[in-house]
Structures are given as structure tokens and as C-alpha cells.
Amino acid sequence: MSIPTEASVRDEVRAWLVENWSPELGLAEWRRRLIESGWGCPSWPTAWFGRGLPPALAAAAEDEMRLAGAVGVAQFGVRMLVAATLLEHGTDEQKRRLLPRLLTGEDTWCQLFSEPGSGSDLAGVSTRAAEDAEGWTVTGQKVWTTSAQHAHYGILLARTDWDLPKHRGLSFFVLPMHQAGVEVRPLRQMNGYSSFNEVFISGAHIGREGLVGKLGEGWKVALTTLAHERRLADSMRNWGRLQLGAGRIYEELKTEHAAVMEPYKWYAQRAGRADLLIERAQRSGRIEDAVVRQDIARALMIERASEWTAARARGARANGQPPGPEGSLGKLAASNVARAAARAHASISGAESMLAGEDGPEQGLIAEILVSVPACSIAGGTDEIQRNIIAERVLGLPREPGGDAEMPFRDVRRNSSGSR
Amino acid sequence: MQFAFTEEQHQYRDIVARFCREQSPSTRVRAQMASEAGFDRELWKQLCGDLGMSGVHVPEALGGHGYGAVELGIASEEMGRVNFCGPYFSSCVLASYALLNGATPRQQAEWLPQLCSGAVIASLALAETGGSWHPGTVTATAVERDGHWRIDGIKSYVLDGHVADLFIVAARRPGSQGLEGLSLFAVPATARGLSAHPLKTIDTTRRLSRVEFNGVQASLLGEAETAAAGLLRTLDQATIALASEMVGGAQALLDSTVAYAKLRVQFGRVIGSFQAIKHRLADLLLELEFARSAAYRACELAAEDPLPLREAAAMAKALASDAFMLAAREAVQLHGGIGFTWEHDTHLYFKRAQGSSVLLGSAAEHRDRYVLSLAARAAGDRL
Numbered sequence A: 001m002s003i004p005t006e007a008s009v010r011d012e013v014r015a016w017l018v019e020n021w022s023p024e025l026g027l028a029e030w031r032r033r034l035i036e037s038g039w040g041c042p043s044w045p046t047a048w049f050g051r052g053l054p055p056a057l058a059a060a061a062e063d064e065m066r067l068a069g070a071v072g073v074a075q076f077g078v079r080m081l082v083a084a085t086l087l088e089h090g091t092d093e094q095k096r097r098l099l100p101r102l103l104t105g106e107d108t109w110c111q112l113f114s115e116p117g118s119g120s121d122l123a124g125v126s127t128r129a130a131e132d133a134e135g136w137t138v139t140g141q142k143v144w145t146t147s148a149q150h151a152h153y154g155i156l157l158a159r160t161d162w163d164l165p166k167h168r169g170l171s172f173f174v175l176p177m178h179q180a181g182v183e184v185r186p187l188r189q190m191n192g193y194s195s196f197n198e199v200f201i202s203g204a205h206i207g208r209e210g211l212v213g214k215l216g217e218g219w220k221v222a223l224t225t226l227a228h229e230r231r232l233a234d235s236m237r238n239w240g241r242l243q244l245g246a247g248r249i250y251e252e253l254k255t256e257h258a259a260v261m262e263p264y265k266w267y268a269q270r271a272g273r274a275d276l277l278i279e280r281a282q283r284s285g286r287i288e289d290a291v292v293r294q295d296i297a298r299a300l301m302i303e304r305a306s307e308w309t310a311a312r313a314r315g316a317r318a319n320g321q322p323p324g325p326e327g328s329l330g331k332l333a334a335s336n337v338a339r340a341a342a343r344a345h346a347s348i349s350g351a352e353s354m355l356a357g358e359d360g361p362e363q364g365l366i367a368e369i370l371v372s373v374p375a376c377s378i379a380g381g382t383d384e385i386q387r388n389i390i391a392e393r394v395l396g397l398p399r400e401p402g403g404d405a406e407m408p409f410r411d412v413r414r415n416s417s418g419s420r
Numbered sequence B: 001m002q003f004a005f006t007e008e009q010h011q012y013r014d015i016v017a018r019f020c021r022e023q024s025p026s027t028r029v030r031a032q033m034a035s036e037a038g039f040d041r042e043l044w045k046q047l048c049g050d051l052g053m054s055g056v057h058v059p060e061a062l063g064g065h066g067y068g069a070v071e072l073g074i075a076s077e078e079m080g081r082v083n084f085c086g087p088y089f090s091s092c093v094l095a096s097y098a099l100l101n102g103a104t105p106r107q108q109a110e111w112l113p114q115l116c117s118g119a120v121i122a123s124l125a126l127a128e129t130g131g132s133w134h135p136g137t138v139t140a141t142a143v144e145r146d147g148h149w150r151i152d153g154i155k156s157y158v159l160d161g162h163v164a165d166l167f168i169v170a171a172r173r174p175g176s177q178g179l180e181g182l183s184l185f186a187v188p189a190t191a192r193g194l195s196a197h198p199l200k201t202i203d204t205t206r207r208l209s210r211v212e213f214n215g216v217q218a219s220l221l222g223e224a225e226t227a228a229a230g231l232l233r234t235l236d237q238a239t240i241a242l243a244s245e246m247v248g249g250a251q252a253l254l255d256s257t258v259a260y261a262k263l264r265v266q267f268g269r270v271i272g273s274f275q276a277i278k279h280r281l282a283d284l285l286l287e288l289e290f291a292r293s294a295a296y297r298a299c300e301l302a303a304e305d306p307l308p309l310r311e312a313a314a315m316a317k318a319l320a321s322d323a324f325m326l327a328a329r330e331a332v333q334l335h336g337g338i339g340f341t342w343e344h345d346t347h348l349y350f351k352r353a354q355g356s357s358v359l360l361g362s363a364a365e366h367r368d369r370y371v372l373s374l375a376a377r378a379a380g381d382r383l
């Protein structure tokens, strides 16, 4: 077989689309075709619903899909983090059973990592998974769990051994959410939405097939999830957008959107909406103000620079060179962009930026930006934690001395239960 | 390929970097700083000769290497990393670009090979005492009488004016305004009525002069009164090279500061284990990588149309200015007392940063140009 080139990939996708794509297909049926053909996730391994293409060629394939107006596999939410984690650590049975419905969108997932007592210090989770004859019984509480109210499954980090140091007593599970013993209570956020939830787990059951990776090696598995979470942080701003078109499939997309996209409606806003700045400044005449222009420039320059920084990392990878520091900066960069964009929006709006809803600029969109941006630097690992990671892994600076890493977890000082 | 260097470009970087490291250690930089000329002619010959760095972006037919702006960016960055002394930016970048963008082919063939060989050091005399590099602010005048042009006016912030053999001078028809009526001239430093006065600079690795022209006879470059577009292009292209140089300087500061933070012990631990320091260095790395991405991309865009070129240059310079200054402040601070000494090399970079951050326009000026250009394009797009 000849080595695929961008042109050959594009030809192949186009030919395949002619045979297979129709906007009159059902959404799940179409996505199943995508999954079987490997064109839904072209960068995934050929053995697992992909075509094993390098990033640049996978991007070309996705581009052809877009040009044809074809709908893609379900990508929003924590799906792609779950998928990446299962591809790396899951059993063949897990991949076969879980990945297809994840990609068709039939199953929705959530991430049961953070707890009231441990967020940044994720290895300090104290949700308990006790082994029994059929598998594990889980007890504990998770929090800030986005989309838990819709989820069929959660990826769960829980403690299976309390006598080992904190990183070594953890295991990684897939928890079926629809069962007695799992109770989801929505929490209201500062922007008024209720995307994240508390999840109370009392005696929930996980069968043998639910363990991902080896028992006691949950931390290693979770690190994979976290690495992908940092990497994908910037793509979240596209989740809220609905793809429009005429035909049955687009109607079903609309239904899917209404049913499960609710938690992500503000995600574009939390990234700062730098894309609106110039147009708003011109329309309002504020572009005449040199101080406003400075704020706009600060936001747009770092937005573009952070895109280019990501492109450099991709370029290096495509040339077979290891990416330098530019590969690790995306999440912190995204927070900086969001903050700068929010500041520029406020600067453009002046006194009007006090107003919200239909009284506020852009029918309340600007207010939504201003009160959503703070999520960026907390969710998925805070800015402070990103700085630690960059300082330690990229610059090679030593870790802060911590007293708890080697002692048995049961002796580690923790937040008293229920405090937060 | 976009956003990635080719194998040849990596090799070129290695060659330039080795030359800079070996030939321009800080002991030699300090000796040059203290000298009257401010640079070492032997070193300059080497740079122009075997290495051909002087003409890296100039076509081969004109005595150059025939590479492009990406290679010029690489050379500039590596020179910035060691605070290279010499009329590189003035002669090989600014003046060469001015000739490439503003002179006739015949004039280019006359001058560029000499600039590339290092036989002639040229400098662009554009800015005046007002301190703006925008061609619209030029007040020096040029008048033609009996087929001879004569220039009157005072130029300032002229790079390496104290050693230049040739000045490329921007002057306008008396009474003209803004970008109208501007012409470009070549004036040998020995011309009657020309006097160059070295200025005291904070950064003694890069010298500036005030150059006065009193009825100085000059030869016209290109066509009369059409110099504005070429000058704007020259400034944008040179700004990109300068931003690349600044990225190199900022990287050197980050490297030395990180290395020091891993060595220096206080309170029983290396200071690099204190989060107050780790976080600042992580933030500095982020700003530096933003500046680097902007500079690298701008080098790729250096041959583009005026607006994309202007935006790329403005962005590269604004981000490089802020990153280099941040690196300079943090480097002094995180070194503590030793960072404030003459002995320690940090101040060489600090001063280069201070100077470069306003040379060819401050970060704020470039931010403004950037937004105005984007706005102009957006307005055009909507017409």
C-alpha cells in the first residue's frame, strides 16, 4: 500500500462521502458508518475505529468532511478525554463495548474526579471503592461534575487502598450512572447556569469489567486523562455551536443539542469571545478611543500568538521533531486570552458593561462573557497548577517540598469531611 | 512548511549559533562596549566573509546569500542571544531592506554587494528628534536644483551613525505632508555639510547618533517623491528582524535565570523550588513563547502584502518588547543583589531590552497600528 498523502487522503474521503453521506440518514446510523470506516476519528489506530493517520492528514480528512457539510462523530463534553484514556489503558473488551456509543453520542459521559476535599490535589481523593465478589462497591462524594445530570457513565477516580501513599492507592473505574446509589444534584454557578453537579455515591456497584488499567494504578491512568484535558482545553469554545443544515440528520442534531448541550452553552463565552472585539468596537465607535484599542490589541495579539504557538507544536510533531515548551502552554495561554478578551469587552462597553440580559450589550452576551471567564482558570486544573507543571516539567525546577507523598494515605492531613 | 523550520534552517541556526557563542562571549562584548567604535572589525569581517550572515536575505545576484526573512530571523535571534555588537541591524537589515525596497536595480547592484561584503557600512537616517520612525513625521527637506539634490535637516537615533560610510536618508519636498513627497537618498558620510554626533546610550552595545545635514549633496534613490511605501515596508521587515533578535535576548535571560534558580540556595532549599519564583518563570516562558511564535510567523509573512505584513510586524514587535522587558526585569530581580552589579551580564541584556523595546516604536505604538490595520481591513471586508 502506498503511503497516504494529503491529496490521496482528501480524494479518498471525498469518494467515501459520495458513497455514504446523506443528510437524510439518522444521526446514530450515520455516525456508526463513520466509526466503521475509520473516517470519524482518522487519527485513531486502525484497530480501533480510526485510520492511524498522522495529525496533519487527519486534519485534512476532517476538513473534507467539513467542506461536504457532513456531520462528525460526537466530540463534545469529556468524551474525547474518556476515549483517549480508554485507547491507552482500556481492555479490548472495554474499547469494543464503550467507544462506539461514545462516538455516536448515544452515551454521554462525565468525569468524577474532583471532590469536596480535593481538587488540585487530585491524588488525595477519598471516595472509597471496596472490592467484593462481583466487583466494587463505591461510597463517597464527587463535585463540580459537569454534565453528570445527563451522563450514562462516569470515569471515576477512587481509593482502593488506604495503607499505601496517596498516589499508589487509587484505581480508575467506569461507573454506570443510572443506578441506585448514584444521586446527582445540580449546583448553580456564578454565571447562572447549572452545568456542574454534586454526585453522591452510596453503595453504587461497579462490575469487574469497570476497572480501567490495573488495580492500584489509577493515578497513572488519570494522568493520561489530565494530559488530554490540558491539551484540549482550547477546543471547548466550539462545543456550544450547533451545525445547521437541511435534512433529517440536522433535525436530530438539533434534538441532541437541546437534550445534552445545555451545560456547554456558555463555553464559547468562557473563552472570552475575542472574535467579536473588532466588530463591536467599530459598530459602537469605540475604536476611536486609543485606550480601548490598546485593550483590544492585547487580547487579539495573545489570542493569535497562542494559536500560532499551538501550530508550532503541531508543525514540530508533523516534522518528527519533539515539540518544545510550546506544547505545554495551551491551557495557561487560554486563560490569559480569556481574561484579556473579557477586559477588552468591558473596555468597549464602558458603563454598559454593568448591564445584563436584554438590557446589556449584545443581549446579555457580554455580561455572560464577563461572568463566565473566571471558570477558565479553575476548571481542568487551575492556572497555579499549570504554572507548577510548566515550571517543573518544562523548566526543570524542583517540586515544592510536600510532606504527604510518602506516608500512608490514612495518616495524611485532609479537609474535614463535608467542608468546602 | 508553515510554523516549522526545515532541516536546512535548523542547520543554519546551528552554524550561526556556534559562531555567536564562540566569537561573541560576554568578555568580548564588554570589550566592544568599552571601545570607541563599539564593535570589533575583525569579528565583523568574519561575519560578512565566510559566514555571509550580512547578506543572508539579499539575492545572490546582489552579493547576498539568497535566503529569506526566515533565515534573517534565525541569524538575528542568535545574535540577540549573545548581544552581538556590530552594525548588523543598521547596515544589513535596515539599510539593505531600504535599498531592496526603494532603489533602482542599478543602484541596488552598486550598493548591496558592498553592504553584503562589509566593505561599506550603511545606515538608514529616517527618525528625527521627535523619535518617530513613521515616514510621515519626516521634516528633513530635499530640493533639486540644476540636477543636484541637496538635503537639509537633522536626523536622530541613527543606528551606528558614528561608523557609517553611507547614509540612506529620507527627506521630503518642502511643503509636502504625511506620506506624500517623500524621497530616499544616498549620502556618503564624507559629504560636505554632514556631521554625525554620537549620542550617549543606555545600551552601549548598540550605538546611536544625531546626524545633521546642511545643504548636503545627495543622490536620489529610486524615483522622486515615491519613497513612502518602500519605507513602510522596510520598517515592517526590519521590525520583524528586530523582534527576532529580542526573542533571542529574552531567551538568554530566561535560561540564565532558570539556571541560577536551580543553584542558589536560601532557607535550606534552591530558590527555584519557591513557588513565587516558579510561577513567575512559568509566566515569563509563556510570554516569551507568544513572542517567539509571533516573530517566527512574522518572518514567514515578511514577503506578504502591506496589511498582513504590517500586522505581523506590529504584533511581533509589541509582544517581543513586552516579553524582553519582562525577562529583563525578572532576571535582575530573581538574581538579587548580584543581578544589580556591573559584573554580572544581566544588565547588558537589560539595557538591550530597554533600548530595543522602543527602537522602531514602542509596544503601545505597535498595538495601536495593529488594531487600526485590522479595523481598516474589517471595514474594507464589509464594504
Ligand SMILES: Cc1cc2nc3c(=O)[nH]c(=O)nc-3n(C[C@H](O)[C@H](O)[C@H](O)COP(=O)(O)OP(=O)(O)OC[C@H]3O[C@@H](n4cnc5c(N)ncnc54)[C@H](O)[C@@H]3O)c2cc1C
Binding pocket: A110, A111, A112, A113, A114, A115, A116, A117, A118, A119, A120, A121, A143, A144, A145, A146, A147, A196, A375, A378, A379, A380, A381, A382, A383, A384, A385, A388, B275
Ligand atoms: C466550570 C467548572 C467545571 C468543572 N468540571 C469538572 C468535571 O467535570 N469533573 C471534575 O472532576 N472536576 C470539574 N471541575 C473541578 C476543577 O477541576 C477543580 O475545581 C479544580 O481542579 C480546582 O480544585 P478545587 O476547586 O478543589 O480548588 P483547590 O484545589 O482547593 O484550589 C483553591 C486555590 O488554591 C490554589 N492551589 C491549590 N493547590 C495549589 C498549589 N499546589 N500551588 C499553588 N496554588 C494552589 C488553586 O490554584 C486555587 O486558586 C470543574 C470546575 C469548574 C470551575
